[in-house]
Amino acid sequence: MPPIISIENLGKSYLIGHQSKPAESYTALRDVIGEKAKSFGRKALNLARGRQIVSGDHTEEFWALRDVSFDIDPGDVIGIIGSNGAGKSTLLKILSRITEPTRGRICLNGRVASLLEVGTGFHPELSGRENIFLNGAVLGMNRREILKKFDEIVAFAEVEKFLDTPVKRYSSGMYVRLAFAVAAHLEPEILVVDEVLAVGDINFQKKCLGKMSDVSKGGRTVLFVSHNMAAVRSLCPRGVVLEKGHVAFEGPVIEAIEHYSNHSVAEVCSKWTRNDSPTQSPIRIHQIESRLSGKQPCIKLHCDIAIECSQSCSRYFMAADIFHQSHSPIAQALPETECFIEGTPGIHDVHLEIDLPPLIPGVYSVDFWAGPHYKTGYDYVKKTISFEITESPIVGRSHPHKPEHGCIVSPCRYHYKSFPVEAKIAV
Amino acid sequence: MQPIIIEPGSSARRYWRDLWQYRELFQVLAWRDISVRYKQTVIGIAWAVIRPVLTMVVFTVIFGKIAKLPTVGDAPYALMVFAGMLPWTFFSTALSESSSSLVNNANLISKVFFPRLIVPTATIMVAFVDFLISFFILVAMMIWYQFIPGWQIVLLPLFVGIAFLASLGPGLWITTLNVRYRDFRYVIPFIVQFGLYISPVGFSSSVIPEKWRLLYSMNPIVGVIDGFRWCILGGESSIYWPGFLTSLGITAFFLWFGIRQFRRMESRFADFI
Numbered sequence: 117m118p119p120i121i122s123i124e125n126l127g128k129s130y131l132i133g134h135q136s137k138p139a140e141s142y143t144a145l146r147d148v149i150g151e152k153a154k155s156f157g158r159k160a161l162n163l164a165r166g167r168q169i170v171s172g173d174h175t176e177e178f179w180a181l182r183d184v185s186f187d188i189d190p191g192d193v194i195g196i197i198g199s200n201g202a203g204k205s206t207l208l209k210i211l212s213r214i215t216e217p218t219r220g221r222i223c224l225n226g227r228v229a230s231l232l233e234v235g236t237g238f239h240p241e242l243s244g245r246e247n248i249f250l251n252g253a254v255l256g257m258n259r260r261e262i263l264k265k266f267d268e269i270v271a272f273a274e275v276e277k278f279l280d281t282p283v284k285r286y287s288s289g290m291y292v293r294l295a296f297a298v299a300a301h302l303e304p305e306i307l308v309v310d311e312v313l314a315v316g317d318i319n320f321q322k323k324c325l326g327k328m329s330d331v332s333k334g335g336r337t338v339l340f341v342s343h344n345m346a347a348v349r350s351l352c353p354r355g356v357v358l359e360k361g362h363v364a365f366e367g368p369v370i371e372a373i374e375h376y377s378n379h380s381v382a383e384v385c386s387k388w389t390r391n392d393s394p395t396q397s398p399i400r401i402h403q404i405e406s407r408l409s410g411k412q413p414c415i416k417l418h419c420d421i422a423i424e425c426s427q428s429c430s431r432y433f434m435a436a437d438i439f440h441q442s443h444s445p446i447a448q449a450l451p452e453t454e455c456f457i458e459g460t461p462g463i464h465d466v467h468l469e470i471d472l473p474p475l476i477p478g479v480y481s482v483d484f485w486a487g488p489h490y491k492t493g494y495d496y497v498k499k500t501i502s503f504e505i506t507e508s509p510i511v512g513r514s515h516p517h518k519p520e521h522g523c524i525v526s527p528c529r530y531h532y533k534s535f536p537v538e539a540k541i542a543v
Numbered sequence: 544m545q546p547i548i549i550e551p552g553s554s555a556r557r558y559w560r561d562l563w564q565y566r567e568l569f570q571v572l573a574w575r576d577i578s579v580r581y582k583q584t585v586i587g588i589a590w591a592v593i594r595p596v597l598t599m600v601v602f603t604v605i606f607g608k609i610a611k612l613p614t615v616g617d618a619p620y621a622l623m624v625f626a627g628m629l630p631w632t633f634f635s636t637a638l639s640e641s642s643s644s645l646v647n648n649a650n651l652i653s654k655v656f657f658p659r660l661i662v663p664t665a666t667i668m669v670a671f672v673d674f675l676i677s678f679f680i681l682v683a684m685m686i687w688y689q690f691i692p693g694w695q696i697v698l699l700p701l702f703v704g705i706a707f708l709a710s711l712g713p714g715l716w717i718t719t720l721n722v723r724y725r726d727f728r729y730v731i732p733f734i735v736q737f738g739l740y741i742s743p744v745g746f747s748s749s750v751i752p753e754k755w756r757l758l759y760s761m762n763p764i765v766g767v768i769d770g771f772r773w774c775i776l777g778g779e780s781s782i783y784w785p786g787f788l789t790s791l792g793i794t795a796f797f798l799w800f801g802i803r804q805f806r807r808m809e810s811r812f813a814d815f816i
Binding site: 130209210211213214215216217218219220221222223225228230232236237239241242246250253254255256258259 | 546547548549550551552553554567568571572575578579582583650651652653654655656657810811813814
């Protein structure tokens with residue numbers, strides 16, 4: 117049987133701009149005017165020639181995908197995994213024909229429906245009923261198909277009562293349910309799904325996963341992109357790992373996830389310094405140093421965080437999220453629910469001491485967040501410092517722990533009684 | 544079924560086939576824009592009546608009563624104004640709606656595939672619905688003035704078609720530019736505002752001196768408005784043929800140019816929007 121999707125040497129490049137000197141270095145007004153005039157002249161020239169206008173003063177070709185080749189057989193369910201910027205979304209966009217590749221080719225032997233977002237094309241002013249037709253048409257269903265599936269869609273979304281209410285009055289849960297319901301009832305030969313399961317409450321997520329696995333058992337070909345390794349593992353027998361635009365691994369999903377976990381985590385680094393460009397926000401987390409102390413199962417993580425405050429702002433507080441190397445979130449550390457750092461300009465040094473839960477051996481990384489309120493963040497830095505746990509939290513255990521069972525070993529104790537056989541018969 | 548090949552330039556080759564396959568989406572998008580247009584307004588569809596009627600009253604008073612410009616033959620001045628306003632309103636609404644259409648539908652463009660030409664053409668349908676409503680006002684006015692149109696009225700759909708194409712051409716071009724350079728969203732209101740005064744909407748194009756008439760017809764909508772007046776007011780207005788053909792030529796040029804520019808950029812809209 118010929119492959120349903122065959123990808124050959126696929127490549128996609130974008131033009132990106134750079135600023136060679138930081139903008140602050142122009143001091144004289146004459147220089148500023150000169151630079152602005154030069155940049156305006158270049159833009160006007162590019163506009164006249166019909167070329168792309170790029171900000172910054174020199175451009176670079178960036179390959180989001182390069183020499184990607186693999187085949188997918190009919191009925192395969194493939195998980196596509198990779199860190200941010202590995203080219204997953206670009207691949208899906210090319211597969212769903214939203215954008216064209218720069219080189220290479222894909223041969224598709226079937227109709228593709230792509231689900232890059234739930235509720236694409238939903239219009240807030242239209243009622244649920246109207247949006248089902250609108251969204252269905254956008255996703256490539258014709259009117260007859262939608263009419264046939266209408267009742268099923270409504271039942272799946274559990275919105276019977278609100279069918280004639282504009283969706284802008286829906287709760288966000290209802291909105292997502294309706295949107296997913298329409299998409300779940302598509303019947304293409306190839307279904308392309310991007311991260312859509314990361315929405316809705318836990319029950320609905322389960323329902324979506326169930327529906328997805330029904331779809332895949334129905335013999336359809338599914339390409340599924342997600343950061344949720346548990347979902348990938350349970351849905352997809354096969355996986356493709358993308359790394360910086362290349363295919364790094366292709367094969368059984370367990371091995372793919374292992375490959376991804378082993379290659380995506382940087383070395384354990386106890387010191388992190390910010391290296392991106394300045395932001396608008398009043399404070400920036402500048403540097404973090406960390407060390408571990410204590411013994412399993414009571415290890416403490418100490419973080420010295422240097423925060424630059426460029427302008428005075430309201431008081432704020434901090435939080436830290438701990439992730440396993442497989443990118444599954446483990447725990448949040450929230451030292452204080454009140455704002456405890458004064459927003460005065462200067463450097464703020466915060467020492468954060470985290471009692472780690474009984475973690476299984478592995479490498480863990482930490483994200484830091486700072487802000488005046490849960491809803492508004494000043495700064496959020498991801499994958500900063502990382503640390504390695506080498507000992508099992510169960511003192512004396514040498515058998516390796518598997519992340520499939522979770523990364524925390526819950527402290528537990530038991531009571532045990534044994535009854536002789538006769539006693540049980542007497543009852 | 545035939546396999547779909549995706550490679551650089553592939554969507555251009557199967558373009559018109561794709562467009563036909565997605566005709567249902569065209570209907571749905573047009574229907575969406577029409578049904579959303581007057582949602583959450585108190586008087587709803589009445590807006591489509593009030594705006595042209597008020598403009599007509601103002602123009603009739605200023606150009607007819609105060610400036611005392613001549614009408615066409617013995618047709619009432621108000622009727623002459625309204626016969627010019629029909630195509631103008633259609634043209635200007637269609638132009639401004641279609642030229643912002645791609646940016647307004649950015650979420651669709653960046654998340655699903657369909658021939659992008661559907662978006663601007665579907666938004667023009669909104670202008671068409673407003674046009675139909677205005678047309679009923681015109682009929683009511685003709686009954687009020689007891690004005691009976693001649694046989695030429697049957698040619699009106701032809702001129703509606705020309706007005707459609709005249710707005711589609713520049714609309715496609717500007718919406719393409721708008722995807723990359725949002726400057727053009729500030730340009731369109733200007734064009735529409737000036738256009739109202741440099742086009743013969745409030746007055747008859749016969750007031751233009753003969754030697755400027757051909758130059759004046761470079762404005763593509765002049766030919767359409769003259770055509771409308773000829774159809775509606777009958778033989779009392781006559782078409783200035785050299786001017787009409789010039790208008791038609793310019794319309795055709797813009798249409799060709801608009802489609803060309805649109806298709807050249809189309810496959811990369813999602814990268815820029």
